[in-house]
Amino acid sequence: MVLRPREDWFKPFIREERLWVATAFVIAFIMGFTTVSWSFVDPRHQVPTEAYEVSPEEWVKRAQEFAEKYSGKVVPEGTEVVIAGVQFSWIPQEIKLKAGVEYRIAVSSGDVIHGFSLIGDDGTVYNLMVMPGMAYVMKIKFDKPGVYEIRCNEYCGVGHQFMVGRIVVVEG
Ligand SMILES: [Cu+2]
Numbered sequence: 001m002v003l004r005p006r007e008d009w010f011k012p013f014i015r016e017e018r019l020w021v022a023t024a025f026v027i028a029f030i031m032g033f034t035t036v037s038w039s040f041v042d043p044r045h046q047v048p049t050e051a052y053e054v055s056p057e058e059w060v061k062r063a064q065e066f067a068e069k070y071s072g073k074v075v076p077e078g079t080e081v082v083i084a085g086v087q088f089s090w091i092p093q094e095i096k097l098k099a100g101v102e103y104r105i106a107v108s109s110g111d112v113i114h115g116f117s118l119i120g121d122d123g124t125v126y127n128l129m130v131m132p133g134m135a136y137v138m139k140i141k142f143d144k145p146g147v148y149e150i151r152c153n154e155y156c157g158v159g160h161q162f163m164v165g166r167i168v169v170v171e172g
Pocket residue numbers: 114115152153154155156157160161163
């Protein structure tokens with residue numbers, strides 16, 4: 001049996017290893033830099049700074065009232081959009097908004113934690129955690145007409161995949 005002394009374990013880096021370590025550092029720097037700088041470049045990458053406490057039951061009622069009032073109608077400028085996530089649907093299922101108008105969109109849950117993902121054809125994505133007891137307010141202006149899908153992105157039970165709603169943006 002051959003026993004190696006301890007020093008034998010460590011050998012100085014060879015050229016290729018140095019190159020790999022340097023490459024990893026360069027990639028890490030680029031990723032770190034773009035992650036931070038992108039939030040300043042693209043204003044869509046905002047995080048809601050406004051939230052208020054709500055009761056889940058009342059929030060569902062508010063969302064149902066909102067859904068009834070604006071069913072098939074375009075939500076007027078200055079009206080807060082109320083969305084509730086419940087197992088396993090969004091209230092309202094469809095919301096009509098005007099392009100070029102900034103809306104306050106408030107989202108909360110009526111039961112468990114859901115996720116709010118807003119997906120457009122142009123890749124627009126807005127992600128937000130939907131918490132029971134907390135309403136988060138997003139300020140969103142849709143630049144052009146189109147259909148934006150709302151999908152639950154947080155597993156919330158067996159019917160999770162059915163939680164699909166939409167925002168239809170019409171000419172302002
Ligand atoms: Cu869900």
